Amino acid sequence: MNERLQEEFPIEWEDDHFVTRREFFRFLTLASGGLALGTVAVAAYSKIPKGQRSFDPALICKVADLKPGTSLHFSFPRPSDLCLLICRKDGKYVAYSRRCTHLSCPVQYEVGDHVERLYCPCHNGAFSVDDGRVLQGPPPHPIPQLMLEQRGDEIWATGIKVGEEA
Amino acid sequence: MNTPEFYRRRQKAIVFLGLMLFALILFFIQIWLFVMTLENMLAGRTAMAVPGAIASLALFATNLWMLRGVQRLMKIN
Numbered sequence: 001m002n003e004r005l006q007e008e009f010p011i012e013w014e015d016d017h018f019v020t021r022r023e024f025f026r027f028l029t030l031a032s033g034g035l036a037l038g039t040v041a042v043a044a045y046s047k048i049p050k051g052q053r054s055f056d057p058a059l060i061c062k063v064a065d066l067k068p069g070t071s072l073h074f075s076f077p078r079p080s081d082l083c084l085l086i087c088r089k090d091g092k093y094v095a096y097s098r099r100c101t102h103l104s105c106p107v108q109y110e111v112g113d114h115v116e117r118l119y120c121p122c123h124n125g126a127f128s129v130d131d132g133r134v135l136q137g138p139p140p141h142p143i144p145q146l147m148l149e150q151r152g153d154e155i156w157a158t159g160i161k162v163g164e165e166a
Numbered sequence: 167m168n169t170p171e172f173y174r175r176r177q178k179a180i181v182f183l184g185l186m187l188f189a190l191i192l193f194f195i196q197i198w199l200f201v202m203t204l205e206n207m208l209a210g211r212t213a214m215a216v217p218g219a220i221a222s223l224a225l226f227a228t229n230l231w232m233l234r235g236v237q238r239l240m241k242i243n
Contacts, residue, residue: 021182022240028189029226029233035196036219036226039203043219046207141210 052147054159060085060095063153071109073098076146076157082106083146085155086129089116093155095146096132100125102139118143178239185232192225199225 019027055077066072066087076083082098086109096118098106105122109129117135118127125137132143147159203218 021186022236025182025186025189025233025236028186028193029229032189032193032196032226032229035193035200036222039196039200039222040219042200042203042207043215046203046212046215 052159052161054147055157057149057156057158060148060155060157063093063150063155066093069111074157077160083157084109084118085148085157088129093148093150094129095148095157096127096129097144097146097160099143100139101134101141101143102137107143181239182236185236189229189232192229196222196225 058076060074060076061072066085068087068091069089070087072085074083074085075081076095083095084098084107085093085095087093089111096107100107100120100122102120102123102125105120107118107120107125107127110117110119110126116129118129118132120126120137120139123138125139126135127133127139127143128135132145134140134142145161146157147161149156149158199218199222203215203222206212206214
């Protein structure tokens with residue numbers, strides 16, 4: 001019977017290798033070690049302070065171009081990176097990315113008697129103009145803030161502060 | 167046929183199988199921990215990264231300890 005079985009299903013038994021339970025257990029432990037190492041690596045990477053990223057400075061506008069309570073659209077560092085320069089009610093200049101951190105809708109500078117914020121009309125999200133933190137709505141992260149430099153009567157963009165966790 | 171050796175071997179096989187299944191469960195928990203840590207890291211949430219890594223290391227230590235126990239078990243006649 002066995003001879004007939006081997007004739008009809010010729011398997012090279014000498015070359016075949018069964019995985020024993022011990023080998024499987026060893027392999028499982030090895031894979032467990034690999035996963036632990038991977039988790040530690042991800043945790044270590046997430047703890048690296050991201051800080052800020054510098055780019056080639058770009059001139060945005062002159063100080064006189066913006067009055068308090070107004071804003072200006074510009075692109076930095078690439079043409080596709082939409083940004084917003086804001087001259088706040090108190091005269092300070094801040095700049096943020098225009099892309100909402102929820103689904104990348106362009107945000108607007110909303111200013112009124114009792115309100116001053118970045119507003120996303122798509123899903124009613126809002127960010128603070130102080131530091132870009134989420135004030136309301138579905139955005140999961142603060143909106144990235146740009147680094148500005150005033151050189152004489154010109155305002156230059158010099159980099160981006162990498163966002164912190166919400 | 168049913169010698170004490172026969173029962174000892176059968177018991178060892180059952181213990182081995184139980185340990186292996188438990189190790190498999192811990193392995194799946196480790197996969198979940200890894201995926202959760204990675205997802206949170208990509209979303210900018212880093213609060214659970216270190217606790218997740220510690221838990222994963224603890225599970226690996228447990229698996230290693232069980233493997234050593236199994237090897238000792240196999241050596242006992």
